[in-house]
Amino acid sequence: MQLATMPLDRVPVVSLDLETTGLRARSDRIIQIGAISGGDELARFDVLVNPGVAIPAASTRIHGIDDAMVADADALPLVLPRLRDHVAGNLILGFNIGFDLAVLEAEAERHGLDWGWSAALCLRQLASRLLGPEAMMILGDLEPLAAHFDVPVAARHTALGDAAITLSIFHRMLPSLAAQGIVTLGDAWREVAKLDDLRRANVTAGWIDVAAAHAAAQDHAPLARIDPYPYSHRIADLMLERPVILPPEATLGSAAAAMNDSATDCVFVGADASRIAGLVSERDIVRQVCQPVSDATRVRQLPLGSIMSSP
Template structure:
């Protein structure tokens, strides 16, 4: 199965509000294993970069000034993603910007049925834990030392590893079960021959033991369990 893990960087949080894509990174997985094929571009958003957004990803107006626009890369992008499921963290955000840019180019939106949201998967599998990409990398022992700032391709590569772990770990791609597993017949259990039952032991006292006990009780002086009769008033 082919899947595309992707991430985006933007000028802000709202495409309808005028924000645009400035970077997109995609990683190809086949049977949950990275193939080495990636798609990565920086994009000129044709608007200024807010300081808050630049602080997140470090992409400045000067850096993006000579980069191509989204429509210059759209054919290459669509060819890379094909009709594969698309995996992203908080995927609704990335899909909103991707489909917004496609709409501006007059291209059909990517169907939302293709969306796989690792944030939702993490919330279901790890309730009560932190679900940021950094937190999930730490949880699964994934090296994120290069992640000083957000970057679409680096984040997609990290997310690909997180996605594999959320999906069951590395062993899912080993193909150890090429042949269908056939249930074995129930084992035949040999009949068990029981040993003869031992007659119950008798623990009641003998007549001699009862007589000795009565003589012992009779010899006790003022036993506590004997109550004297009440004295009548005169």
């Protein structure tokens, strides 16, 4: 049975996470790899990696790994083949997994190593489709999402710890996903493919667009950088017959709720279809909510007329 047709609770999953020297996918180095899979017996992969470069102090403050801890660790050429064997044939799950896969791809190219993966799924993208954009404004990080699904948080900011948290959240999400008709891996892939703004932001940051790459990307590396989404959908599949129109005095919170209910990425602002003054997109909402949590209530009450984009 192909992975895409398998129910999510039967898909062989390996949850993967990396700790790195920084957040630049193409140039920063791996210093720890953690992977964990479910089944009858948990299989763990937990390895420190000597990056061959100094670990910045700012990174050490986050994950606690310094140069002394990796001084005697194996270099990546000795580790990556073991990881490749560990994940072979499994769905690779991760929180913002597009970053981790981009780092692994860059490291493999840097060392001239063979690296490939068959299928991947981003937990954050899946949660965005399940919970909606308004909820993800608050639950957009791993810890809040874990709290939402009553998953204990342990060994945070270690590769294995974060991988274990991610896998537990995924298992807790399955009943809610099934209730929304997201039953198979193919269903999940179709849902996350709708997150155009989030996918575009990930690609801009240099991450791999796992929503577009449902099969092994290594044999088609040049094509993997081209988003096939526009070429695999008809305009009628993407357009709404009746666009969502809200008045200028409607609030940011109501716009987020309307986007979630209509599965759209933006709303038009105006009195009616003949008097459109502008639009508000998911990105506009994200830009406004990049505020302290204490400002969340105020931000949700912002009128759309004050934040809309207009000609």
